Amino acid sequence: MSNETVHSVNPYSGEVIQSFRPLSVEEVAVSAARAHKAFLAWRKVPVAERCGLLERASEVLLSRKSELAQTITAEMGKPITQSLAEIEKCAWVCRYYAGEAPSQLARTLIETDADRSYVRYDPLGTVLAVMPWNYPFWQVFRFAAPTLTAGNTALLKHASNVWLCGEAIESVFREAGYPEGVFRHLKIGSDQVEALLDHPAVKAVSLTGSGGAGSAVARAAGSRIKKSLLELGGNNALVVFDDADLDAALETCIQARFQNTGQSCIAGKRLLVHRKIADGFVAALVDRVKALKSGDPEDPDTYIGVLAREDLARDLEAQYQESVNKGAHTACGGKRDGAFFEPTILTGVQPGMPAFDQETFGPLLAVTEFDDEDEALDLLGNSQYGLGVSLFTRDTARAERLVPEIEEGAVFINELVKSDPRLPFGGVKASGYGRELSALGIREFVNAKTVYIVASTGSDHPGKD
Incomplete structure (x- = not known):
């Protein structure tokens, strides 16, 4: 400089x-x-x-x-x-x-x-x-x-x-x-x-x-x-089990991923959802995300603004496109206009794709399905990052039992990861x-x-x- x-x-x-x-x-x-x-x-x-x-x-x-x-x-x-x-x-x-x-x-x-x-x-x-x-x-x-x-x-x-x-x-x-x-x-x-x-x-x-x-x-x-x-950085996961309160989980996941136009280290970037409920949950998610108002950040009704710089939007576009080229599917969004990137949901995301492996700093949510608790933990831990995770389940005793197995700085149960002056904030690994x-x-x-x-x-x- x-x-x-x-x-x-x-x-x-x-x-x-x-x-x-x-x-x-x-x-x-x-x-x-x-x-x-x-x-x-x-x-x-x-x-x-x-x-x-x-x-x-x-x-x-x-x-x-x-x-x-x-x-x-x-x-x-x-x-x-x-x-x-x-x-x-x-x-x-x-x-x-x-x-x-x-x-x-x-x-x-x-x-x-x-x-x-x-x-x-x-x-x-x-x-x-x-x-x-x-x-x-x-x-x-x-x-x-x-x-x-x-x-x-x-x-x-x-x-x-x-x-x-x-x-x-x-x-x-x-x-x-x-x-x-x-x-x-x-x-x-x-x-x-x-x-x-x-x-x-x-x-x-x-x-x-x-x-x-x-x-x-x-x-x-x-x-x-x-x-x-x-x-x-972070590549936080949102883990939705089949016994979760799906309406509450849906609203929380939207806020966790898309507030601040997705530009947050603690945003929930990877949605891990039980295969049994995946189709219905993702369909409802797509409907809600399409309804988010995009536009002028000075408009009080706007929820999705622009990214802070155009080069950041181009970087996100490249991660999105490479993930699609490797087999991910676009459920909604995916288009860029200058510094604006549409709120986007990718399904069929797997390890090895940028949307799974890398931190995506913008309004893109990567969806991966799992069959059981062990697979969910394997997918959750398959990350160089360790900032935080959200678990959604009605069985809070099960969630607490899983906490010692999770390498993250924070575990939030039925809530998005957030910083609170009363609680320590920070991560492990990368x-x-x-x-x-x-x-x-x-x-x-x-x-x-x-x-x-x-x-x-x-x-x-x-x-x-």
Whole structure:
């Protein structure tokens, strides 16, 4: 990217919204130094005061909800009602940590031979966040709310097609009263990430993105002995057993696959359905998907918008076409027009087809039938990814019995996989490592420091070696 002008483009209209000049290497270094200087003061601010600022950030988000949602829709094409919901969810994560952080960061007392021993949770320093475009506010806030409240400062490297969102997020923290330098959006490309990791102020990195980007950042962080958290892709399965509540499963599967125009790592991309019910379930699914309103993302009735860039739609089209060439059948959809790709259902999908093996980042659902529980588990596990799975059955005891056999970061029973501030979020295998959200999330970027106190140092003290 170097110093080339970066344009923010509306993917629906093709209009250039705003142009940006990327920061120079020298400007980035100055920003990192300022973040470290801010950290030295920020870590001393009482947790209760940090929580007050986070509560204020939630209020700012809600007071500016319409404006911020419009920015999301303009930059990456998300239907406006879903953009509004994204802002509301960001306010929720702020409120959650504003209430829970004091107890989550409180020292943990541990009984040992010492007179007193405990673990305290101290911030690491400045954390770099490398974030994607598909949920341009939520991905950042689910990182920033716990990370800042733990006492760290943050530098955001946002995807280059959503820099307006990055600027808006920084303005939210500024309006909420956060000190200068605690959170900064850096207008830089991926080519400057490694140099940032070289900076002594940057102690860790959190990345949400592709497997390739995650591997590169993990290598760079590992070679510098700096912590990394990776939230990467997913190829989640929706497993519908023959005893499921089919009407409820149908509605949930549609939402799981097609919200955000299918551009989500946790979307249910593979539908595994029991052969006994497959014909009727898929027929009903096709009818419902054909009825989804596509069009202008600014129309409140639109459910399927455009993909964030035309090249993403072309990539999805190629995966679709190769799967058809290998024997999959088109139940509906399959056509592309610029950045728009019709909501599509493929049946007869088998391992070896891109629609089964690869992450499809758009409104395409791949249907595979199974005969029994063992075959369902084999198909489910036949993936390099391990982010999450949804099981649909009335027999919840059976579903819970299957949970230990499933290599995923999350198992949702009769519900779509989703992120919730109260629950840890993250994957295994090629879906990454580390956990965001919940108490685990706020403790990802802290020093869990052991403190061991002996009041008397007499030689007969049982804790003395």
